[in-house]
Amino acid sequence: MTHDNAWGPRRWANNGSVRLAFDQFKPHLGGEPLLIATGLGVNRHAVPDGFCGQLAEHGFAVARYDQRDGGESTHLPPTATRNPITALLTKRGEAYSAEDMADDAIAVLDELGWVTAHILGISLGGALAQRVALRHPDRVRSLTTIASVPGDITGFRTFRYIRLGTLSKFARLKFPDTREGSIEAGLAVARLLASPRRRFDEASARAALESNPDPGVHDQDAQSRQIGAQWSGPAITEIQRPTLVIHGEDDPLIKTKAAQSISSKISGSRTLILPEVGHDLPEHAWAPVARALRELVDE
Numbered sequence: 001m002t003h004d005n006a007w008g009p010r011r012w013a014n015n016g017s018v019r020l021a022f023d024q025f026k027p028h029l030g031g032e033p034l035l036i037a038t039g040l041g042v043n044r045h046a047v048p049d050g051f052c053g054q055l056a057e058h059g060f061a062v063a064r065y066d067q068r069d070g071g072e073s074t075h076l077p078p079t080a081t082r083n084p085i086t087a088l089l090t091k092r093g094e095a096y097s098a099e100d101m102a103d104d105a106i107a108v109l110d111e112l113g114w115v116t117a118h119i120l121g122i123s124l125g126g127a128l129a130q131r132v133a134l135r136h137p138d139r140v141r142s143l144t145t146i147a148s149v150p151g152d153i154t155g156f157r158t159f160r161y162i163r164l165g166t167l168s169k170f171a172r173l174k175f176p177d178t179r180e181g182s183i184e185a186g187l188a189v190a191r192l193l194a195s196p197r198r199r200f201d202e203a204s205a206r207a208a209l210e211s212n213p214d215p216g217v218h219d220q221d222a223q224s225r226q227i228g229a230q231w232s233g234p235a236i237t238e239i240q241r242p243t244l245v246i247h248g249e250d251d252p253l254i255k256t257k258a259a260q261s262i263s264s265k266i267s268g269s270r271t272l273i274l275p276e277v278g279h280d281l282p283e284h285a286w287a288p289v290a291r292a293l294r295e296l297v298d299e
Contacts, residue, residue: 041070127145141241150262245269
């Protein structure tokens with residue numbers, strides 16, 4: 001399935017001076033509105049078409065967008081903190097707040113004409129989705145987080161959920177700011193984040209990256225601004241939307257206790273631990289995730 005026949009045209013939403021790129025999966029299909037928020041640095045094309053197809057088959061109208069400082073959306077000026085690890089600890093919120101990022105998602109919903117929607121976030125997008133549910137509960141039908149930390153955790157406390165060995169490997173990755181550099185960076189990151197219990201399909205990963213050579217994968221400046229956005233809102237214990245918390249059993253970056261922490265704090269939430277899944281969304285996870293979300297919504 002190619003981007004041309006799977007996705008509607010690129011569209012734009014605005015939150016103040018920030019312009020947000022988004023598109024919709026096979027808009028003619030219809031279904032219950034579902035917005036996907038992407039992870040740290042990556043663009044919306046990193047969300048697998050096959051996964052969106054599974055969601056569509058389960059009755060969801062899927063849209064995805066580039067978060068600010070990612071993909072085709074507005075990139076903000078450089079700040080003093082230009083390393084994601086340092087940004088977790090110091091100089092937080094130099095460029096914008098986590099509330100601003102939550103409002104970006106609402107701007108996309110407004111442009112789509114969706115009064116309410118199911119919100120699904122992957123990695124950093126999962127923390128953002130939790131914040132959307134806190135800041136705009138009347139716009140959220142259900143909440144799904146994948147491979148995420150609790151959305152109300154800030155600063156040094158975040159490290160209790162992160163595998164520091166993997167984080168240090170990320171810090172050592174250096175690639176040239178070229179198309180080939182973006183492909184090689186994406187390949188290194190994909191290999192690092194995959195489950196060690198499954199064979200890494202380098203050929204398929206490279207083919208996907210060649211069709212989407214995303215410089216955001218190794219843009220530490222932009223990642224620092226995203227991860228440094230300060231959340232000053234309420235705790236996730238106040239979330240009162242149907243919630244599904246998903247985590248890969250073999251996640252090499254975020255510990256599974258992050259999922260357990262989210263589930264324990266959100267009343268009535270469900271947890272799905274995916275076997276042989278890392279900090280990614282491989283093909284064998286697509287159907288179980290889509291099915292679990294459908295069950296959450298139906299029940």
